[in-house]
Structure formats: structure tokens, C-alpha cells
Amino acid sequence: MFPARAHREYPQRYRLEAGKCKKCGKILFPKRLICPECGHREFEKVILPDAGKLLTFSVIRVAPSQFTDQSPYAIGIAELTNGVRLFAQVTDCDVDALKVGMEVRIEFRRIQTDGHHGVISYGYKFVPKWY
Amino acid sequence: MRDVVVIGVGMNKWGELWEKSIRDIYVEAALAAIGDAGVDHLDSMIIGCMSGGLFVGQEHLGSLMADYLGQKNLAASRVESACASGGLAFKMAYLEVASGFSDIVMASGVEKMTDVSGDGATFALATAADQEYEVFHGATFPGLYALMATAHMHKHATTREMLSAVAVKNHNNGSMNPYAQYPFKTTIDEVSNSVMVASPLRILDCSPITDGAAAVILTTVDIAKKLGKPIIKIIGSGHATDTIALHSRADLTTLKATTVAAQKAFKMANKTIKDINFAEVHDCFTIAEIIVTESLGIFPAGKGGEAVLKGETGLEGSFPINTSGGLKSKGHPVGATGVAQIIEVVKQLRGTAENGRQLKRQPKIGMAQNMGGSGGSTLVHILEVA
């Protein structure tokens, strides 16, 4: 991961910063330059809530090389309490016990590393609430 | 706009073609199409290729392929829309002839996927998803379609057996296609017990990694008549996009770009789904075929799986799907797939599909649906034989 590329995603990955359209109220994660709902171009910064429910999931058993040390791992799409949808790994759980509709919270975790001396990338993962 | 007809088709047997380079694969298919059409020159050629850069470290394919095809100084373009690059090449060639800009244009596609490791191919294919908000977190293509499968199975009670039935049907059709990479037949049990890749999708739910090319020749009705070719007209062309990230879509169990592209193609052709006799659809995974048939309106939402199980999409069914074997059995060299779909539609309309897979009731109108990424782009074409 080239440092500049990692750095410009920090507001989203570290702090869950999103943009709320000042005209129609649509919340966009990541923030954008133009609202796809109404075409407005002014946004206020909002922080995403850290709770939601799982809309769907899968357990990856054939992983890309930078994730083989985590395999098998679960991925999912969750809808947060404000309606925003996110893709992330589902972690700290029994991957065979996942269910659609399960409540999850968002936690800050290590996502991947570039070998032994490369950049360590952090970001958000889902954790089922009953853990 | 002028009427445009397809007068020539060509492809090679697809597979892991270690003895052949991307240029050899491409030129073989292109020569076959030019020979089938009987044209003495081309005015232009369009090449669909997803990632020559990542698969073989080669871009600038327009120049390379025109050169090796012996087409000195020809106008040649490469277009890209991930796995829908072939469908896009067909659309661009169609527009070039329809507009009057050129009279004879080749639409083609190629992908050489086995010059990299499995991991290299996974990386290249994943560039069709959202790098920062899907792939960064560990998404793979089987994983993204698995998310659709989980959602579809939860909402509609689509079953494991229904997914397997798609693979069984397509491998049965592909067993009659001399160009198919995997012409073996399979069973519900074999698919349902194959190795898990991304739950609930197993290895036999997935289309393979393939080297291959395909090409078709488009021209005007006048030239087609002079050459004595059957008049197989492009009567509808629809193209739409959707959000690149799956999680940004309101509904995870339908493919909106497919629905919108089909509506555009139907409107242009002045037809409805009831007028279509058969279709080639983008079955990159078994669940994709089920969701696509629903999104095209062939079956109601949630009924696509049941229809496969009942045999409605088989060769003798009410709406045959993927008579070629689909991406599942024929193979999926991503840039070539959309063009090969057109080849099967043309063969069925000519009545020349090989080895007993020709539809018994001679079809008049066929459709091809080619999709990029997790459904972020779709092209739908409708062809009619005069």
C-alpha cells in the first residue's frame, strides 16, 4: 500500500467520517463531491454510528494472498442505525453461527499488512453484538 | 441510424492455453470470424479486454492486434467495462456501422488469464470491484456474489439444490459445445458437495479462469445480401450502470443495471420479454443466472431458482438459457465473454448450433446479457433473424 493512498482514506477508515447532503440529508460514505440523490454540492461532516444489523454475509475460504493468514474469515454488509450501508469483515465470532439480521457494532481493527516491513492498514470491522 | 447485421462469427476452443499467447488466441478467433463472413477487408475493429495490463502486462491492444492480424494502419480500439468489455465492444461496433461511419466492423474480445497465478488472477479480477471499500476489506468476486446468494436465499427461500441445478444444466449444454473449456457433465450432488469457496458458493458454482477470444463481423443489410448471408439484425441495444460497490445498492437480490439495460433494449426493438425465444446470460456464478433471469423479467422475483429446477430454462424448456453452456461450462475469458454470447445467439438463429444443442423449435429472436463486476455495468442485445 503506497503511503499517500492509505493516508487519504484515514478520515473514513479511522474515524468513520461521512458527508451529509445539506439539501436532502442523504449521508454518503465515503463523502463525495456531488449528491447522487439531488445533485447538491455542499455537505456537512458527520460521524457514522457504530451499530447496525447484518443484511448478508459470506465466509471466505479461498482468500487473496494478503488475507490468507485470516482465512477462513467472514465478510458482510451491514445497515447502520442511520441507514448507511457498509461492507466489512465480521470478526470475533463463530463464522458458522452468523445470521441475517444479527446486530453488529463497528470496531477499529487491523485489516491487512504489506509483508513484514510494509504499511499496516487499519480500519473498521463488524463484531456481532452478543460477544 | 442504419440497420446492422451480424454476418460472421469466430472463436477458438477455450481453456488453459499455455502454448498460445494473447496475440495468437486473438488472431485465431478474428481470422475465423473474417473467414465466416467472407469479407475482403475491415473498416475498423473494436477489442473488449478487461485487463491486458494485469494479466499479461500488455496494453495498447488496438495497435498490437491490428498489427498481428495483418490489418495495416486500421482504426482499432480497445474498450473496457470489466467482464462486460465484450458486450461493450459489440455495442461500439454496432454504433459505428449504424451511424454510417463505417461499413464493416469487427467486434471482438480477448483475455489471457493463465499467465498469472491464481492469486494474480484474483487480484486482477478484483479490480472490477471497489478497491477502497470492498477489496481493501477482503472482498473477492465469489465473495460478493455469495453476499447476493445469502440475501436471495434468505428473502426468497432459494435453495442449494436450485443453485446446483444451474451448473448441471449449463454443463449439460456445454457438453455439446466443441469450443467449451469444461464440456463435462455434472450432477446436483457433485455441485452441492464440491469445495466451498465463499459460502454458500462452492467451486462448481463458479465460472473458471480461461484463456480465449471471440469475434463477430457487423455490416449493413446491403453488404450482407451481396455476400449471400442470412440477415440477422441487431434490433435492440441497451446499456446501463449501477453503483460499483454492492453495498451501495438499495436491493441486494436484484440487478438494477440489468433491468434498466433490458428495458432500453426492449424499447428500441419494440418488443417485450414475451417475444424473446432464448437468452445467453452472464452466469459468472450460479446465483448470478438466477438473479439475472429475474431481473430481465423472464421469471418473477424469487422464482428464478424454481424455474431452473423445473427444467424451464433447459434446451426443451419454455425459455432456454445459456444453450452454449454459459460462462460456467464454456469458460469465462472476461473480455471475450460478451462476444461469445453473441456468437451463440447467431448460431441458434442460423440453426447451426453444434452437436444437438440446437433448439428444436427454430428460434427467431434471441437475447444476450453481459455484466461487469458485481453488476455495476450491463449490456443487453436483442437479435432477430429475417
Ligand SMILES: [Zn+2]
Ligand atoms: Zn442531496
